[in-house]
Amino acid sequence: MANITRKIGLSLGADICWPICYEELLKQLNLKLPIDGDMISFESSRVEIEPFDLRKQCNYDVVIDRLTHWYHISREWIKTEILVNDLYVFNNPWSLQSMEKQTTYAAMMRLGFPVPDTWMIPPKRYEESGDLRPTLSRYAKLFDLGAIGDRIGYPLYMKPYDGGAWVGVTGIHNQQELLNAYESSGTRVMNLQKGVEPNDAFVRCVGLGPQFRMVNYDPGAPLHDRYCMDHDFLPDDQAKQMRDMTMVINAFFGWDFNSCEGLRQEGVWYPIDFANACPDSQVTSLHYHFPWLIKANLRWSIFCAATNRTMKTNLNWQSYFDIADQDIPFEEKVAAYVDLARDHFNVDEFESFCAEHLSQLDEVANEFFASDTVHNAIRDKVSALYPDDEIESFVELFWDRIQTWRQVEGAGVVSRISS
């Protein structure tokens, strides 16, 4: 029997709180798992940004990545390690690089999900370049923006095709507002999307591997109150719709960690924003839900490292399209997509693994989230974001919410993996 240490790398940016908790809990778990005749233990460390030789041996088995979408050096290092050394990474960097919001709308429309009517429009302005004038004068068609707006219907949303963090998103109620918004949209390429309004619920479903957390989301609230504290608030069939949709999206694009925003209108969940493959992980926004995230992250990364999970560099879209093209009811298509997604995430194997090897996690985590380490991690994060005179009150607010989580869910009373 060999003693093997699997190494998990954290590729981090401005993250402060969640890595501290992840690292400390991993240490406290002190796992030694008998797997295939070996004794496997786990170690985590932070990935550093440095020059690299493309032929160098990789130091990690799994990397949890938070940088790919904006640090090109980290992205290229990760892609190189996957290609050369079979590294497993959350998330697939190729699909993250190329699947913007617009692409995800198109793909999920093809699968039949109720993405609201969406158009793409040419940008109002272009960066100057040598062949810009001839290209535009030959090929850019004049178009009637007002007529497109009327066709979609109001209210509608104008938003960058590759957007995030609410930047450049405008709610539009009539033709004049549409023309004004376009006028000031500059060089950004925009989508116009029919507003799902009125709606009676806004849910952000966070997926980490095959684990899903439904969060009631209040977009009008201040940042620290946007994630509401209720849990298990949706009837089972509604929760299943959101969970299935998020799981299919994440498997389809090869994203281990992503969130899907859905708005409910007359009982139907309309997905409006589901290319968020680096979701907010900070205690200052997640608060009550933060321990769920840390535990879910540990389970999935330990599973991937322990089982030497293979990175699926090629996505199997045709299998999904073959189902989409069948003449069967949409519910049957979704069930078939979910089967593919469950295969992708090895759900049965993962759940047995957690039952066999990680049953102590609930108890260890429940104790950990009452510790000074967590209190200090919250303080570090709050101090980085809030003005001096608000630090104390916000540290206590987030701490209290985590203590509420301990009372309600921490002991594993609500220990289902899926929510």
Ligand SMILES: Nc1ncnc2c1ncn2[C@@H]1O[C@H](COP(=O)(O)OP(=O)(O)O)[C@@H](O)[C@H]1O
């Ligand atoms: N089709 C839509 N119907 C209703 N509200 C929308 C729609 N699209 C966007 N919004 C509103 O605008 C916000 C930001 O848009 P979103 O697509 O989520 O962009 P971002 O990627 O910047 O979060 C959403 O949280 C929601 O409140």
Ligand SMILES: [Mg+2]
């Ligand atoms: Mg959004």
